[in-house]
Amino acid sequence: MSIFHAAILGIIQGLTxxxxxxxxGHLTLFxxxxxxxxxxxxxxxxxHAATLIAVFIxxxxxxxxxxxxxxxxxxxxxxxxxxxxxxxxxVFGNIIDSLFGEGNxxxxxxxxxxxALLYADSKNSGRxxxxxxxxxxxxxxxxxxxxxxxxAISRSGMTITGALSRGLNRQSAARFSFLLSIPAILGAMxxxxxxxxxxxxxxxxxxGIAPTAVGxxxxxxxxxxxxxxxxxxxxxxxxxxxxxxxxLLGLLLIIDQxxxxxxx
Numbered sequence: 001m002s003i004f005h006a007a008i009l010g011i012i013q014g015l016t017x018x019x020x021x022x023x024x025g026h027l028t029l030f031x032x033x034x035x036x037x038x039x040x041x042x043x044x045x046x047x048h049a050a051t052l053i054a055v056f057i058x059x060x061x062x063x064x065x066x067x068x069x070x071x072x073x074x075x076x077x078x079x080x081x082x083x084x085x086x087x088x089x090x091v092f093g094n095i096i097d098s099l100f101g102e103g104n105x106x107x108x109x110x111x112x113x114x115x116a117l118l119y120a121d122s123k124n125s126g127r128x129x130x131x132x133x134x135x136x137x138x139x140x141x142x143x144x145x146x147x148x149x150x151x152a153i154s155r156s157g158m159t160i161t162g163a164l165s166r167g168l169n170r171q172s173a174a175r176f177s178f179l180l181s182i183p184a185i186l187g188a189m190x191x192x193x194x195x196x197x198x199x200x201x202x203x204x205x206x207x208g209i210a211p212t213a214v215g216x217x218x219x220x221x222x223x224x225x226x227x228x229x230x231x232x233x234x235x236x237x238x239x240x241x242x243x244x245x246x247x248l249l250g251l252l253l254i255i256d257q258x259x260x261x262x263x264x
Contacts, residue, residue: 001043005034006211007218013047014054014222017185018156018178018230020117020242025110025152028103029253032263043207045189047219052185054223055178062179073131077176080135081142081159082183088146089187100151103264107257109152110250116154116161117243125237126167130176137166141176145184152250155184157242160234174234178227 012030016023027044056063066075100106128137141162148155156177163173233239257264 001036001207001211003208003211003214005036006043006207006215008034009043010047010050010215010218011222013215014051014219014224015226016154017048017051017181017223018054018226020113020154020157020160020230020239021246022110022113022148022152022154022157025106025113025154028106028151029263032103043212043215046212046216048185048189050216050219051223052182052189053220054227055181055185057224058227059175059178062175063182074179077130077133077135077138078180078183080138081145081176081180082187084139084142085146085149085184086187088143089149093149096150103151105257106152107250107253109150110246110253113152113154113157114243114247114250117157117239117246120157120161120164121237121239121243123164125170126164128166128168129172130168133166133168133176137163137168140166141180145180152246154246155181156230157239160239170234170237171231174231 009027009030012026013023016026062074066072100109141159144158144162145155147153148158159177159180160173163176164170168176233242253263256262
């Protein structure tokens with residue numbers, strides 16, 4: 001992998017992890033475009049670690065509060081929201097991998113994301129804050145996050161949609177979604193870190209130390225900027241623009257896959 005490709009993939013991971021356009025779908029698409037076929041498991045873990053750092057920086061006060069007082073309602077809400085995702089990943093993970101491997105049918109999933117964002121944008125800001133959430137609210141958000149294990153279905157898009165549908169105000173919806181990304185990203189890393197250890201660093205060696213470092217830096221910086229940008233987008237009810245983008249992208253990918261075959 002070249003340093004240029006690593007930088008581009010790092011930017012894509014950082015931006016799309018927190019913008020509601022699906023990081024998995026975009027990484028799959030651009031790896032296909034770039035013709036990257038070498039094992040990228042270790043590289044994916046590095047990029048996820050970088051985006052995790054971005055969340056820690058942006059929400060350092062919330063995280064510090066949770067660490068000082070771990071036995072509080074916010075902690076329990078995050079656990080309840082994480083459990084459905086874990087169950088869905090364990091039960092349906094292999095089926096999803098076989099169905100959407102090599103980027104198959106991700107155009108349809110991009111359109112699902114577009115429809116979810118249209119719905120979210122139509123919702124008025126509720127009155128609930130995180131402290132007012134019920135555990136049912138958290139479970140609904142967690143189920144929608146679980147749906148987002150499918151490539152090209154946006155995790156942030158689905159969780160924000162779920163939060164708004166349960167009456168959270170827009171600022172709290174964004175805050176809960178980004179805090180929920182911490183166990184989600186850690187879980188994704190845990191599922192693959194064993195393979196990273198077992199290959200004895202061969203994955204990193206195949207990609208190269210310099211590209212890996214460049215990808216990490218670009219993912220962390222772009223992730224930080226994406227969080228700040230996304231908070232303002234949600235406040236101003238402009239999710240429809242992301243809906244238009246992913247809907248059009250999904251339509252173009254469907255046309256490509258079943259008609260012109262330029263990428264697929």
